[in-house]
Amino acid sequence: MNKQEKIYVAGHRGMVGSALIRKLQQEGFHNFALADSRQLDLRNQQETQEFFRKEKPVYVFLAAAKVGGILANNTYRAEFLYDNLMIEANIIEAARLNGVKKLMLLGSSTIYPKLAPQPMKEEYMLTGLLEPTHEPYAIAKIAGIKLCDTYRAQYGCNFISAIPTNLYGPNDNFHPQNSHVLPGLIRKFHEARTKNEPFVTIWGTGAQYREFLHVDDLADACYFLMQHFDEPGFINVGVGEDITIIELAQLVKRIVGFSGEIRHDLSKPNGAPRKLLDVSKLNSLGWTAKIGLEEGIRSVYLGVKNTL
Numbered sequence: 001m002n003k004q005e006k007i008y009v010a011g012h013r014g015m016v017g018s019a020l021i022r023k024l025q026q027e028g029f030h031n032f033a034l035a036d037s038r039q040l041d042l043r044n045q046q047e048t049q050e051f052f053r054k055e056k057p058v059y060v061f062l063a064a065a066k067v068g069g070i071l072a073n074n075t076y077r078a079e080f081l082y083d084n085l086m087i088e089a090n091i092i093e094a095a096r097l098n099g100v101k102k103l104m105l106l107g108s109s110t111i112y113p114k115l116a117p118q119p120m121k122e123e124y125m126l127t128g129l130l131e132p133t134h135e136p137y138a139i140a141k142i143a144g145i146k147l148c149d150t151y152r153a154q155y156g157c158n159f160i161s162a163i164p165t166n167l168y169g170p171n172d173n174f175h176p177q178n179s180h181v182l183p184g185l186i187r188k189f190h191e192a193r194t195k196n197e198p199f200v201t202i203w204g205t206g207a208q209y210r211e212f213l214h215v216d217d218l219a220d221a222c223y224f225l226m227q228h229f230d231e232p233g234f235i236n237v238g239v240g241e242d243i244t245i246i247e248l249a250q251l252v253k254r255i256v257g258f259s260g261e262i263r264h265d266l267s268k269p270n271g272a273p274r275k276l277l278d279v280s281k282l283n284s285l286g287w288t289a290k291i292g293l294e295e296g297i298r299s300v301y302l303g304v305k306n307t308l
Contacts, residue, residue, distance in 0.1 A: 001029070001059060001226055005101075008033040008057035010042065010091055011064030015171040015215050016106060016164075020061050023219035033057045043086040045093075052094035060095050060103040061222065062088065062144075067137075070203070070271055072178040074133045084140035092147045096157055104226055105148050105161040107234060109211075109275050110138040119278035122163075122236060131272045149232045161234035162225055165277045168296065169215030170303055182212060185249055186301055189256040190308045199261045200253070203268035206246030211238050211276050214291040224287045238277035239289040255297055256305075 001007075007024060011017035012034050021032070033055035041047050042064055066076075066083040073080055088105065095103045112120045113128030125145075130138045148159035172183040179187065185202070192200045221237045229235055243251075249262050279288075 003028050004031060005058035006031045006033050006056065007059045007061070008052075008055065009061045009063060010087075011062075012036070013171075014063060014065075014067075015167065015169055015173070016063040016218065017061070018171045019169060019215040019219035020063060020222060023216070023223050027223060042090055043083055045086075045090045048090040049094045049097065052098040052100075056098060057095075058101045059226065060091065060100050061226075062091050062103060062105045064091070065106075068173070068178045069180045069184060070133050070269060073137050077136045081136035081140050084137060085143055088140065088144035088147060092144070092151060092159065095159070096151055096155055101158065102226060103148070103157070103159040104222060105144050105159065106222070107141040107145055107161055107163040108137065109163055109165050109236075109238075109277060110134040111142050111145070111163060112275070114272045118274050119240070119276040120236070121278040122233060122281060125234075133269060133271060145234050152232050158230060160225065160229055160231065162222060162229075163234050163236050163277070164218050164221075165211040165213050165236075165238035165275070167213055167215050167218060169300060172215075172300070172304075174304065174308060181210065181245065182248065182252070182297070183300075185252045186256065186297070186304070187308055189249075189252050189258045190301075190305060192260060193256055193258040197260060199263045200249075200258065201263045201265050202245065202249050203265055204245070204270035205264060205266065206244060206249060206262075208245055208270045208272065209242040209274040209276065210245060210248070211240075211242040212248075212293055212296075213238050213289060214296040217289045217291050220290070221282065221287055224285075225282075228285050228287075235281055236277040236279050237282060238279045239293075240277070240279045240283070242274065242276045243293065251294060252297060255294070255301055
């Protein structure tokens with residue numbers, strides 16, 4: 001990547017996009033084409049194509065998406081499918097029409113079947129039924145991966161896809177209803193400690209396993225892959241180890257300093273029993289995650305505790 005050439009980070013105000021900007025700036029990149037959702041509606045094809053014609057980015061990181069946890073995914077099913085399909089299709093087509101040198105699509109581990117063998121290898125996509133609560137979002141992300149592949153095959157575009165595991169970090173969404181599990185737990189335990197409540201309730205049994213990657217590690221991996229990965233399909237990005245939700249809750253409880261008990265709402269869904277990515281392909285290229293989970297959660301909590 002040439003440090004003088006222009007980079008478009010779609011979704012630069014979000015958790016992933018802002019981490020990408022930080023990483024690129026650290027590496028000496030400062031020529032960015034940026035527009036937030038108030039300035040550019042990526043669901044609108046004409047607006048998106050006009051932006052690309054005007055800015056002429058050379059590299060594109062497609063990190064813009066409508067995202068949320070189980071509740072948000074299950075409640076706004078049509079929006080999660082439509083919005084994400086339109087964002088991906090409009091950016092990928094505009095990138096082709098305007099001669100983008102390389103594009104990276106950021107997907108999601110929801111693309112894998114609910115009962116996929118663990119850890120999940122890249123070839124397991126489309127080998128079984130999806131987790132129902134995340135199905136619309138997953139279908140949109142699968143479509144984005146296939147768009148990159150078909151544009152590569154038909155038009156010769158150097159468009160690649162990366163599939164991160166569950167993410168957390170600065171600029172995460174700590175909304176009480178629409179957040180993912182880790183920021184949701186941080187908020188719950190913080191509020192319970194602040195209000196001196198006797199317990200915190202978590203969804204389901206807590207027996208399900210999840211893998212968590214700090215978003216700064218993801219940004220580092222994306223920068224690495226833009227220079228070292230040029231293949232159809234996609235590549236997993238994760239840490240290669242997971243933790244049960246109850247263990248995660250206990251870790252967050254300790255970091256936040258909450259002294260009450262943890263209770264379970266068994267009427268709420270668990271989601272998939274396990275979602276661990278096989279990261280051997282990425283590791284073989286020479287990249288591994290660096291930020292430990294406890295270290296990462298502590299730094300996140302230190303940064304947000306006065307704003308929750």
